[in-house]
Structures are given as structure tokens and as C-alpha cells.
Amino acid sequence: MSRTAEVEGALVEEIVDEPSQGKPVGVADVEAAAARIYANTKGQDWVEDTELDLGSKRWKPNAVSNDGTRLLYVFLQDELPRYVRDRLGLAAERGIRPTLALNLATLFKPELVELLVGVDADVIVLDDYVTTRQLDAKSVLVALADVEVPVSPELRRGVAKVVWSRIGDGTSQEKGRRLEALLAFTFAQIRDLKVVERNYRNETEEIDLVLQIDNFSSRVWQKSGVPFILVEAKNRSDKASQPMVSTLITKLQTKRGTARIAVLVSLGGFTDDARMQELRFSTQDICVVMIDRAQLENLLSADDVDAEFETIVRQAMLR
Numbered sequence: 139m140s141r142t143a144e145v146e147g148a149l150v151e152e153i154v155d156e157p158s159q160g161k162p163v164g165v166a167d168v169e170a171a172a173a174r175i176y177a178n179t180k181g182q183d184w185v186e187d188t189e190l191d192l193g194s195k196r197w198k199p200n201a202v203s204n205d206g207t208r209l210l211y212v213f214l215q216d217e218l219p220r221y222v223r224d225r226l227g228l229a230a231e232r233g234i235r236p237t238l239a240l241n242l243a244t245l246f247k248p249e250l251v252e253l254l255v256g257v258d259a260d261v262i263v264l265d266d267y268v269t270t271r272q273l274d275a276k277s278v279l280v281a282l283a284d285v286e287v288p289v290s291p292e293l294r295r296g297v298a299k300v301v302w303s304r305i306g307d308g309t310s311q312e313k314g315r316r317l318e319a320l321l322a323f324t325f326a327q328i329r330d331l332k333v334v335e336r337n338y339r340n341e342t343e344e345i346d347l348v349l350q351i352d353n354f355s356s357r358v359w360q361k362s363g364v365p366f367i368l369v370e371a372k373n374r375s376d377k378a379s380q381p382m383v384s385t386l387i388t389k390l391q392t393k394r395g396t397a398r399i400a401v402l403v404s405l406g407g408f409t410d411d412a413r414m415q416e417l418r419f420s421t422q423d424i425c426v427v428m429i430d431r432a433q434l435e436n437l438l439s440a441d442d443v444d445a446e447f448e449t450i451v452r453q454a455m456l457r
Contacts, residue, residue, distance in 0.1 A: 168212045171239055171264055172200050175210065178273040184210055192228040199225075200239075212239045218250060230257035237275050241265050245278075245287045254278040255297050258304070279319040283326035283333045291441055294327055298438040305373065305405070317373040318346050321403060324437065325369070328444050330355050334366075343389055346371050357444070358452045359399055362423075366393065368400040378404035380411035383426060387416070390424045399451065403429045417457060427454040 176184055184201035190209065201210040209229055211222065226236050239262040244250055254261065260275045263285065271284060279301065282289070289297070301320050306313060322333050325347070335348035347369035351359060359367060370386055372378050386400045402408075407430045416426045429437070433450060440446035 167214055168200070171212045171214065172210070174264075175212075175239055175262060175273060176201075190225075190229065190234065192225060192232065195225060195228060197225040197229070207233065208235050208237055210237050210239065213244065214241065218253070223253060226253070226257045226259070230259075235260065237262060239264055242267070242285055245282055245285060248289065248293050251278065251282070251289070251293065252296065255300050277315070277319040279323035280336065283319075283322040286326060286332065289327065291443070294324070294443065295439055298324065302435070302438060310374070313373040314371065317371045317403070317405070320438075321369060321371055322347055324443065325349055325447075328447055329353055330357055330359065330444070331367070342392075343385075345369070345389060357448050358455060359448075362398040364396050364398050366397040368393075368397050370400070370402050372402070372404040372406065374404075375406050377407045377409045378402060378412050378428075379409050380415045383408075383412045383415045383428075386426055387419055387424065390426075398424045399427065400425070401427045401429060403434060405431045405434070407431065420457065425451075425455050427451050 172186075183204040185204055186201050187198070188202040189196055189198045190202060190206075199209045199211045202208070211226075213222075229236060236257055236259040238254065238259055242263050242265050245261075245263070255278055259278055261278050261281045262273055262275050263281055264272065266272045266285065268284070276284070279297070298320065301316065305316060305320070308316070318336070322336060325331050326333050330351055330353045331349045332352045333347060334350045335345065338345045338348050345368050349367040349369060350365055351362075351367065352365075354360065368386070368389055370382075372382070382404075383402065386402055390397055390400050408428050413428065416428065419426075427450060429450060437443065437446050437450065
């Protein structure tokens with residue numbers, strides 16, 4: 139965006155956009171963005187002027203964490219330099235997790251999304267339109283869900299395949315966060331649904347994801363007549379038990395009638411008692427949709443994710 143001004147009888151263009159949207163990016167722009175991040179750091183101690191030894195190459199990003207396990211790179215250009223792409227890959231191979239500070243427009247570039255997912259990057263969206271989310275580092279999948287970036291079926295399946303290949307990596311906490319991020323990304327691609335809460339907490343409970351039905355269609359979840367769907371994710375080897383189902387049913391019952399469908403994703407499957415417990419409440423106007431590993435794989439690889447999720451929900455309602 140620009141505006142025209144008259145100076146000494148001549149017309150000149152005055153650029154009024156942010157640096158990445160029309161004006162060459164300078165060192166001062168990058169330094170200013172980095173300074174904002176350092177000033178708003180939440181539990182992350184960044185150290186500037188630190189060089190990384192990446193084996194075949196060396197690199198000095200904007201900053202490196204105190205323990206050397208993370209790096210920060212401020213990306214305001216229109217294209218990510220090739221030398222940065224190479225070094226991000228080398229860093230990821232050595233267990234150094236990248237955090238890229240970027241502008242929202244970058245998330246609409248499929249090739250960069252693929253790169254960021256490939257190196258398991260976190261992102262900081264500097265110009266997120268929701269002020270409370272600005273400067274928060276998060277998984278690139280979570281960022282895509284937060285700002286509602288639509289992707290092609292091909293990109294969705296490709297991203298899901300990469301993340302699924304490492305779904306069992308890391309600590310229990312890391313496994314849980316990875317599955318939650320993958321689910322947030324996937325559900326955000328369903329046209330009727332919008333992720334409105336992640337790790338939602340009130341006085342008595344926590345919910346991994348809250349989806350809002352924000353479009354009118356003929357899908358089965360529209361028939362519930364209420365705005366929210368609750369989602370719980372279990373990335374563990376043991377099966378989801380009857381108490382887990384009971385807890386989720388209680389969450390549905392205590393939402394003032396605003397939620398009648400809950401989704402319980404358990405990669406370890408479900409015990410017979412868990413499935414029977416859900417059936418005990420089938421006379422009520424609530425439904426717990428149980429998704430195991432095989433069903434989730436089908437959902438992630440589906441050509442039409444809307445139709446595949448509707449099939450899963452419909453089958454659960456008709457049990």
C-alpha cells in the first residue's frame with residue numbers, strides 16, 4: 139500500500155506498509171522485532187551474538203537459548219534465504235529447535251509451511267491480529283489454526299504425514315502437545331469448525347480443544363443446535379479407560395447446554411468399559427465420539443476431511 143505526495147512539484151511514492159509488505163527490510167527492522175521478543179520473553183532466555191557449530195557449516199542466528207537447544211531467527215523478508223533454509227535443517231538434525239519470528243502473510247506460503255513443519259519449528263507471528271497472541275511462540279500447526287489459514291488437501295495431507303511420523307517422539311508432555319497441535323490444525327481445516335480455545339481451563343477442569351460451529355451446513359454436528367464441540371487428546375500407549383469417558387461426559391453435562399458432542403482421541407485405543415460407559419448415556423442428548431489410531435490415520439489422509447469427520451461423528455451417534 140502506498141500514497142502519493144507532492145514534493146517541490148514532483149509526485150513521489152511514500153511507502154506506508156510494514157517492511158515485509160512493500161519496503162526493503164533493513165537491519166534496524168530486524169533488530170526492532172528481536173527487541174520486542176526479548177522484552178516479552180516468557181520463560182525463554184535468549185542469548186545474542188552466539189554462533190552455532192552445525193558440523194559442515196556455522197551460523198549466527200539472531201539468538202540462541204541459554205541451554206543451546208533452541209534458536210531464534212527473525213524473518214521479515216519476502217523469501218527465506220537459501221543459506222537459512224540449509225542451516226535450519228542442519229540445526230534440526232542436531233536437536234536444536236528453531237523459533238522463527240515472522241509476519242502472518244508468511245503462513246499463507248505453502249512451500250514455507252512445508253519447510254517449517256519439516257524442521258519442527260515454533261513460530262512467533264509478529265502481526266497476529268489478536269493482540270493477546272502476539273509474541274507467543276507456538277507450533278506452526280497451532281499458528282495455522284489460530285489465524286485460520288486454509289490449506290489445500292495436498293498440503294494438509296503432506297503436513298499431517300510429516301507430523302504423524304514423529305507423533306511418538308519426545309517426552310510425554312511433548313507427545314501430548316504434538317497430538318493437540320495436529321488435531322487443532324486438522325479440525326481448523328473443516329469448513330464448519332473453528333478452534334476457539336486450546337488448553338481451556340476454568341475453576342474445575344481443563345479441556346484440550348474447544349471447537350466452535352461457525353457455519354451453516356447439513357453436517358450432522360449442526361443438528362445438535364449448540365455452538366461448541368469439546369476435544370480431548372491422549373497420546374499414550376495405554377487404552378483410554380472408563381473414568382476418562384466419565385470425566386468427559388461430566389464436562390458435556392456442565393457446559394450450560396452449549397456442548398453436546400465431545401471427541402476423545404486415544405492413540406492407544408479404548409477399553410471395553412470405556413465404550414460401554416458411553417453407551418450408558420446414549421438416552422441423553424450427548425455423544426462422545428471415540429477416535430482411535432486407525433480412525434485418526436484415515437482422517438488425516440482423507441481427500442475430503444469434512445466428509446470423513448462427518449462419517450466418524452455419524453457412526454458414533456448411531457451406536
